[in-house]
Amino acid sequence: MANGFSFRRSDFADDFLFGVATSAYQIEGASFGGAGPSHWDTFAATPGNTKNAEDGAVACDHYHRYETDLDLIAGANLDTYRFSTSWARVMPDGRTVNPEGLDFYDRLTDAMLERGIKPMLTLHHWDMPAALADEGGWRNRAITDHFATFAGHVIDRIGDRMFASGTFNEPWCIGWLSHFLGQHAPGLRDIRATARAMHHVLVAHGKAVDVLRAAGQDNVGIYLNFEPAEPANGDDGDAEAALTYHAIYNEWFLGALFKKRYPRRALAGLEPHLPEGWRDDMELIARPIDWLGINNYTRKLVARAADAPWPSLEEVPGPLPKTDMGWEISPESFAWLLSWIAESHTGDLPLIVSENGMANPDTLADGRVDDAARIAYLQAHIDAMKGVIEEGVPIKGYTVWSLLDNYEWALGYGKRFGIVHVDYDTLERTPKASWHALRDALARR
Numbered sequence: 009m010a011n012g013f014s015f016r017r018s019d020f021a022d023d024f025l026f027g028v029a030t031s032a033y034q035i036e037g038a039s040f041g042g043a044g045p046s047h048w049d050t051f052a053a054t055p056g057n058t059k060n061a062e063d064g065a066v067a068c069d070h071y072h073r074y075e076t077d078l079d080l081i082a083g084a085n086l087d088t089y090r091f092s093t094s095w096a097r098v099m100p101d102g103r104t105v106n107p108e109g110l111d112f113y114d115r116l117t118d119a120m121l122e123r124g125i126k127p128m129l130t131l132h133h134w135d136m137p138a139a140l141a142d143e144g145g146w147r148n149r150a151i152t153d154h155f156a157t158f159a160g161h162v163i164d165r166i167g168d169r170m171f172a173s174g175t176f177n178e179p180w181c182i183g184w185l186s187h188f189l190g191q192h193a194p195g196l197r198d199i200r201a202t203a204r205a206m207h208h209v210l211v212a213h214g215k216a217v218d219v220l221r222a223a224g225q226d227n228v229g230i231y232l233n234f235e236p237a238e239p240a241n242g243d244d245g246d247a248e249a250a251l252t253y254h255a256i257y258n259e260w261f262l263g264a265l266f267k268k269r270y271p272r273r274a275l276a277g278l279e280p281h282l283p284e285g286w287r288d289d290m291e292l293i294a295r296p297i298d299w300l301g302i303n304n305y306t307r308k309l310v311a312r313a314a315d316a317p318w319p320s321l322e323e324v325p326g327p328l329p330k331t332d333m334g335w336e337i338s339p340e341s342f343a344w345l346l347s348w349i350a351e352s353h354t355g356d357l358p359l360i361v362s363e364n365g366m367a368n369p370d371t372l373a374d375g376r377v378d379d380a381a382r383i384a385y386l387q388a389h390i391d392a393m394k395g396v397i398e399e400g401v402p403i404k405g406y407t408v409w410s411l412l413d414n415y416e417w418a419l420g421y422g423k424r425f426g427i428v429h430v431d432y433d434t435l436e437r438t439p440k441a442s443w444h445a446l447r448d449a450l451a452r453r
């Protein structure tokens with residue numbers, strides 16, 4: 009397996025951006041700096057919700073070590089850093105501003121600029137103030153105004169220095185994964201809650217876009233996650249199931265944002281549970297944006313499960329090689345996805361691959377981490393992306409998930425996605441072989 013990349017920076021346009029992505033709850037340390045409890049703290053405190061009841065209280069202590077971490081980004085010759093702001097840090101009880109929280113993002117922003125790193129913001133990557141979750145969270149439409157207020161506070165403080173500002177990370181995870189599959193906070197398995205969350209998160213996006221525009225932001229977007237779905241077997245039932253999965257997972261948010269409508273196959277199960285008057289929100293949801301962020305890791309094989317409640321389908325293990333998450337590695341599906349998004353929904357809109365990467369066991373030996381498997385994964389996906397760019401799809405950047413090994417949500421600290429290793433006893437950072445390889449590839453012209 010490779011110990012270096014074969015691509016070089018000059019294979020891409022001069023203004024193409026390479027970067028890394030992280031999120032607040034996964035790295036900062038939620039117990040520092042006057043942050044309030046988020047619904048991830050309360051979710052993790054209930055036994056059975058996360059591995060070993062692990063939470064983000066300390067995480068990578070990025071709150072105190074952000075300068076070291078930004079040095080690692082600049083040191084790898086990366087252009088941009090996609091980070092998120094913690095809602096519970098900025099508004100501990102959901103209503104009052106914590107100046108210390110805004111001060112942190114102000115320092116972080118300046119520290120990026122000092123190093124020549126372009127700040128790419130995600131306003132919300134899943135850590136909602138527990139007080140707002142207790143009032144119904146994404147089920148309660150009131151959350152959409154709370155979110156717009158939060159967005160305003162963040163943008164008023166750091167918006168002037170953002171290269172790009174995105175509203176949400178992965179609305180599908182906020183809606184389906186958290187309210188239907190029960191895997192993320194608040195851990196519900198309830199179709200009505202799911203439909204409302206899937207809609208309210210988009211309404212909150214639209215309201216936040218209006219706030220950002222009013223504050224003068226001109227590079228606004230959103231980060232969606234996608235998983236191409238293939239039928240597990242050749243029969244009609246599985247083909248139907250894959251199309252339904254595709255509608256819920258890949259078309260729901262794109263359809264609303266770019267066509268002012270939800271896909272018919274997904275509406276079949278969700279429409280009875282949507283809040284009254286939902287159609288009147290479609291204009292707000294579909295406010296023009298300047299770019300779309302695309303997060304992708306894998307594809308899915310889908311089978312019909314006739315006895316299960318709607319959508320009556322199940323994911324089945326596929327034959328391709330898998331990462332430490334058990335996710336199939338499929339650069340071919342990634343290439344298909346990028347073309348499909350542009351052809352079916354976004355046209356000439358600039359696209360950014362805002363997450364791509366792999367979990368790997370990554371043990372430290374003699375001060376080194378040989379993550380050749382990660383280098384091979386990234387190279388294959390970068391090659392696939394390059395092919396799609398050559399076909400004319402306007403992809404403008406690529407940010408690797410992730411800079412650091414970090415808190416992998418319900419799976420705790422056991423899954424390592426970083427190009428930099430973190431020792432969770434000492435919190436020491438060690439750049440992995442993939443970090444060195446990236447630094448070299450990006451210096452090559």
Ligand code: GBH
Pocket residue numbers: 031034177178181185233303305323334335363409416425
């Ligand atoms: C991203 O989500 C998140 O933005 C980030 O916070 C996270 O750390 C990163 O991925 C790595 O996980 O059916 O069990 O096979 C990715 C969205 C949704 C992708 C679930 C994989 C399949 C899970 N993920 N999906 S499973």
